[in-house]
Amino acid sequence: MTMQLHTLTAAALILATLGAAPGRAQPVPSPQQWQQQSAITVIGEAQKSVPPDIAQVEAGVSNMAKTARAAAEANNNAMGKVLLELRNAGIDAKDIQTSRLSIQPQYASNRSGPSEITGYLASNLVTVQARDMARVAGLVDTLVVAGANEIRGISFRVANSSKVLDDVRTEAIADARRKAEIYARAAGVTLGAPLVISEDASPGVAPMRKMATSFDAGAPVAAGQETLSVTVMVSWAIKAP
Known part of the structure; x- marks a missing residue:
């Protein structure tokens, strides 16, 4: 069981290291580093729908x-x-x-x-x-x-999408912690502090959404809602028993 856990956490640490700086090559941790800094890596997601303004x-x-x-x-x-x-x-x-x-x-x-x-x-x-x-x-x-x-x-x-996205980011981190705690309980370990937090390079600031392009005077217009989403990858340290 211990060897399997170290293998899983080692793979997670590699993913966390690669995700920390997208587009930049990172050195692969040695087996000794895996032992020193075991981690659980998960993806957190959240979204919020708001009316466009x-x-x-x-x-x-x-x-x-x-x-x-x-x-x-x-x-x-x-x-x-x-x-x-x-x-x-x-x-x-x-x-x-x-x-x-x-x-x-x-x-x-x-x-x-x-x-x-x-x-x-x-x-x-x-x-x-x-x-x-x-x-x-x-x-x-x-x-x-x-x-x-x-x-x-x-x-x-949405004009002030940054403020909405800040709330969504908080929810995405909470989602990541929830998932990590499930894995930690299943593996019989305890979560430590987050080691790496990496947001998707393209957070869901919805682009200008186009409607149909044929209009007459008096045509009804429905704005609907825009969905803003955030995806983060978080690596949580595993506390020593």
């Missing part, structure tokens, strides 16, 4: 014309109306950002020879941020009524 809508206008200049002028006028309506709706200037601006030639399909340019497509997309979930549906309506003919989609996120 920021929404981003990507929308814009596209215009076709015979010349690039005419397409650009028509596009500038159309976007000007959209931006004016956004300001009239109370959207702060810092919450409106251009995300794409382009003018592209359009070609006629011609299998027998070189394709000819038939016109130019000018596009201007903006990302509009809403900090009040109750205003999201109205924001979509404002964009459509103002002349936006491209609504790319809506994304949601």
